[in-house]
Amino acid sequence: xxxxxxxxxxxxxxxLLTSCNNDATQNSGMSLxxxxxxxxxxLDEKTxxxxxxxxxxxxxxxxxxxxxxxxxxxxxxxxLVAYKVKHMQRFHMxxxxxxxxxxxxxxxxxxxxxxxxxxxxxxxxxxxxxxMKNPDYSKKDAKKKLNEIIKLKKELT
Amino acid sequence: xxxxxxxxxxxxxEQYKQFxxxxxxxxxVFKNCLKAFLVGGFICTIGQAITYFYIYFFNFTEQTAGNxxxxxxxxxxxxxxxxxxxxxxxxxxxxxSAVPVTGFGNAVISAAIEHRTxxxxxxxxxxxxxxxxxxxxxxxxxxxxVALIKTILIKLGAI
Numbered sequence: 106x107x108x109x110x111x112x113x114x115x116x117x118x119x120x121l122l123t124s125c126n127n128d129a130t131q132n133s134g135m136s137l138x139x140x141x142x143x144x145x146x147x148l149d150e151k152t153x154x155x156x157x158x159x160x161x162x163x164x165x166x167x168x169x170x171x172x173x174x175x176x177x178x179x180x181x182x183x184x185l186v187a188y189k190v191k192h193m194q195r196f197h198m199x200x201x202x203x204x205x206x207x208x209x210x211x212x213x214x215x216x217x218x219x220x221x222x223x224x225x226x227x228x229x230x231x232x233x234x235x236x237m238k239n240p241d242y243s244k245k246d247a248k249k250k251l252n253e254i255i256k257l258k259k260e261l262t
Numbered sequence: 263x264x265x266x267x268x269x270x271x272x273x274x275x276e277q278y279k280q281f282x283x284x285x286x287x288x289x290x291v292f293k294n295c296l297k298a299f300l301v302g303g304f305i306c307t308i309g310q311a312i313t314y315f316y317i318y319f320f321n322f323t324e325q326t327a328g329n330x331x332x333x334x335x336x337x338x339x340x341x342x343x344x345x346x347x348x349x350x351x352x353x354x355x356x357x358x359s360a361v362p363v364t365g366f367g368n369a370v371i372s373a374a375i376e377h378r379t380x381x382x383x384x385x386x387x388x389x390x391x392x393x394x395x396x397x398x399x400x401x402x403x404x405x406x407x408v409a410l411i412k413t414i415l416i417k418l419g420a421i
Contacts, residue, residue, distance in 0.1 A: 137318060224314075225323040257323055 133232035136174070137224060143234040145177040148247050155179060158213070162186065165212060171201050176230035180251045183217045185258075187227040198222055221258050229254045298358030301351065305362045309335050332363050339367030344375070369393040
C-alpha cells in the first residue's frame with residue numbers, strides 16, 4: 106500500500122513537472138529565481154529616440170535600491186515596466202509601486218505606463234525578450250503577446 | 263446561595279490536588295511549539311512551491327495563484343486524511359497541522375469518515391461541516407465586518 110502510494114505520487118509529480126513545460130525558454134525559466142537583467146524591447150518602429158527613452162526608463166527604475174531586476178517593453182501605446190523586489194522589501198510593495206509610478210509620471214509625462222511587481226508579468230516579459238531574439242518571431246506575434254501580458258496584469262481573480 | 267459562587271474547597275480536596283500534581287506528567291510546551299512551528303512551516307513551504315508551480319506553468323499571476331493553491335492544498339490534505347496519514351501528522355505536530363488551510367480539509371473529511379455508518383444523507387451530509395462549519399461561519403462573518411470597515415473608510419476618504 107505504502108509503495109503504491111509513493112509510486113503514484115512520484116509519477117504524478119514527474120508528469121506534472123515535465124509535460125507542462127512547453128514554451129518557456131531556458132532564460133525565462135531561470136528568471137524566477139535568478140537575476141536576468143533583460144534588455145529593453147521596442148515593439149513598434151525602432152528609432153534612436155525610442156532607444157534612448159527605454160534605456161533611460163530602465164536606468165531610472167533600476168536606481169531604486171529596493172529592486173534587483175527590471176524589464177521594460179515599449180508597445181505602440183503603452184510601456185510595460187516589470188520589476189522584482191528584494192525579498193525583505195516585499196513588505197513595502199505598495200509604497201514602492203507608488204514611488205515608481207510618481208517618478209515615471211514626473212519624468213515622462215507624455216508616456217502611458219503599466220507598472221507591475223508580479224513575478225508572472227516579469228517572467229512573461231523575459232520570455233518575450235527571448236522570443237524576440239529569434240528572427241522568425243514576427244512583430245505581430247510580439248504585439249499579441251504584449252497585449253496578453255497587459256490583460257494578465259489587469260486580471261484580478 | 264448566589265448562582266455561580268463556588269464552595270470553598272475542603273482541605274482533603276486541596277491535599278488530593280497537591281498529591282495528584284506530583285504524579286502528573288509535565289506537558290512539553292516548548293517541544294510542542296517547536297514541532298508545530300517546523301511542521302506548519304513545512305506545509306507553508308509546500309504551499310509556496312505550489313503557488314510558483316501555478317505561476318510558472320499556467321497563466322496565473324501572484325495575485326490569482328492563491329485560489330488554486332488553496333484548493334490544491336485542501337485536496338491533498340483530504341486525500342491524506344482518507345489514507346490515514348494526516349491523523350498521524352496531526353498527532354505529531356498538533357496546531358502545526360491544524361492551523362494551515364490543510365487543517366480545514368482534514369476537519370471536513372474526518373467528520374465524513376466518522377459518520378459514514380449513519381448513512382450518506384443524514385450521516386455524511388449532515389455532519390460534514392460539524393467541525394469545519396464554525397470556520398466557514400466565522401470566516402464569512404469576519405470578511406463581512408472587514409469589508410464593511412473598508413467600505414466606510416473608503417467613503418470617508420481615509421484610504
